[in-house]
Amino acid sequence: xxxxxxxxxxxxxxxxxxxxxxxxxxxxxxxxxxxxxxxxxxxxxxxxxxxxxxxxxxxxxxxxxxxxxxxxxxxxxxxxxxxxxxxxxxxxxxxxxxxxxxxxxxxxxxxxxxxxxxxxxxxxxxxxxxxxxxxxxxxxxxxxxxxxxxxxxxxxxxxxxxxxxxxxxxxxxxxxxxxxxxxxxxxxxxxxxxxxxxxxxxxxxxxxxxxxxxxxxxxxxxxxxxxxxxxxxxxxxxxxxxxxxxxxxxxxxxxxxxxxxxxxxxxxxxxxxxxxxxxxxxxxxxxxxxxxxxxxxxxxxxxxxxxxxxxxxxxxxxxxxxxxxxxxxxxxxxxxxxxxxxxxxxxxxxxxxxxxxxxxxxxxxxxxxx
DNA sequence: ATGTAC
Numbered sequence: 510x511x512x513x514x515x516x517x518x519x520x521x522x523x524x525x526x527x528x529x530x531x532x533x534x535x536x537x538x539x540x541x542x543x544x545x546x547x548x549x550x551x552x553x554x555x556x557x558x559x560x561x562x563x564x565x566x567x568x569x570x571x572x573x574x575x576x577x578x579x580x581x582x583x584x585x586x587x588x589x590x591x592x593x594x595x596x597x598x599x600x601x602x603x604x605x606x607x608x609x610x611x612x613x614x615x616x617x618x619x620x621x622x623x624x625x626x627x628x629x630x631x632x633x634x635x636x637x638x639x640x641x642x643x644x645x646x647x648x649x650x651x652x653x654x655x656x657x658x659x660x661x662x663x664x665x666x667x668x669x670x671x672x673x674x675x676x677x678x679x680x681x682x683x684x685x686x687x688x689x690x691x692x693x694x695x696x697x698x699x700x701x702x703x704x705x706x707x708x709x710x711x712x713x714x715x716x717x718x719x720x721x722x723x724x725x726x727x728x729x730x731x732x733x734x735x736x737x738x739x740x741x742x743x744x745x746x747x748x749x750x751x752x753x754x755x756x757x758x759x760x761x762x763x764x765x766x767x768x769x770x771x772x773x774x775x776x777x778x779x780x781x782x783x784x785x786x787x788x789x790x791x792x793x794x795x796x797x798x799x800x801x802x803x804x805x806x807x808x809x810x811x812x813x814x815x816x817x818x819x820x821x822x823x824x825x826x827x828x829x830x831x832x833x834x835x836x837x838x839x840x841x842x843x844x845x846x847x848x849x850x851x852x853x854x855x856x857x858x859x860x861x862x863x864x865x866x867x868x869x870x871x872x873x874x875x876x877x878x879x
Numbered sequence: 880a881t882g883t884a885c
Binding site: 579582631641678 | 882
């Protein structure tokens with residue numbers, strides 16, 4: 510008996526370029542045991558074996574490697590009390606440093622308060638990490654839905670803070686344990702081994718949420734600011750869904766209230782409200798960002814010839830990028846990413862979102878460490 | 880992605 514592969518739906522208009530490598534990766538995962546439905550979002554791009562920007566639903570199994578190593582990675586947004594007219598870019602640039610270095614605070618107390626075991630201690634709590642992670646100050650560029658904006662209690666004059674970070678070494682260790690024990694073979698829902706993984710997974714989620722909270726606190730301390738958290742969403746996770754298990758690999762949830770869909774570091778970020786009507790067709794998932802257009806090595810090769818580091822430290826929107834790692838600033842340049850407008854337009858056209866507002870970057874912090 | 884493997 511041949512068991513049919515899971516159906517794959519890709520939500521993207523003809524105007525959106527989707528890497529055939531990423532589509533082939535989805536086909537490979539469609540043939541895995543117990544995978545029943547797959548959705549690719551418009552930011553779909555090739556990953557290391559598993560496509561990023563996708564959701565995988567199974568009625569019977571949990572696949573830790575579909576979640577990946579950065580369990581709990583996500584985006585959080587704060588509204589600060591600071592009006593844009595009082596925000597000084599040069600001063601912020603001078604004061605922001607050290608967010609990639611270990612946090613000197615009371616890790617054990619923070620973990621306990623978050624209901625997490627002290628055994629999850631590690632130097633990384635409160636630090637941004639590498640890759641595409643960042644902390645960014647933004648202002649409101651435009652409001653697209655006045656009613657939705659007002660209902661969130663937002664103020665167009667205020668500066669906002671967005672954090673993209675995850676569970677650092679913790680999530681990686683949890684996936685490594687699984688791979689060492691049973692390679693990529695799936696866990697059968699209900700088995701003790703599955704419950705054990707899910708318990709570890711949930712701890713990594715909690716750790717990642719706490720990590721973003723502490724990074725924001727450190728950021729605010731540096732700048733003498735205060736803020737309230739508006740949202741925190743994970744785009745790498747596996748959760749119980751419609752009697753089965755929903756794996757999100759670089760996919761934002763459509764069932765956790767408003768979300769942010771960030772562009773590249775030189776582009777707008779969109780605050781959107783998920784629409785429930787067609788959410789199930791997209792496995793309750795949305796794009797988590799612009800998505801890569803070029804691989805890291807392609808970006809380095811192409812952009813080193815065209816731009817100096819100094820040029821990439823200023824963006825076309827007038828914002829600044831603090832990234833003293835000169836390899837990373839090329840890898841993460843806006844040119845290496847797809848057009849966020851197209852990604853958001855595709856979700857809008859599919860009836861999956863209402864665009865609430867666009868946010869414009871002021872300063873993006875990645876690392877001071879060369 | 881990563882208290883990274885080469």
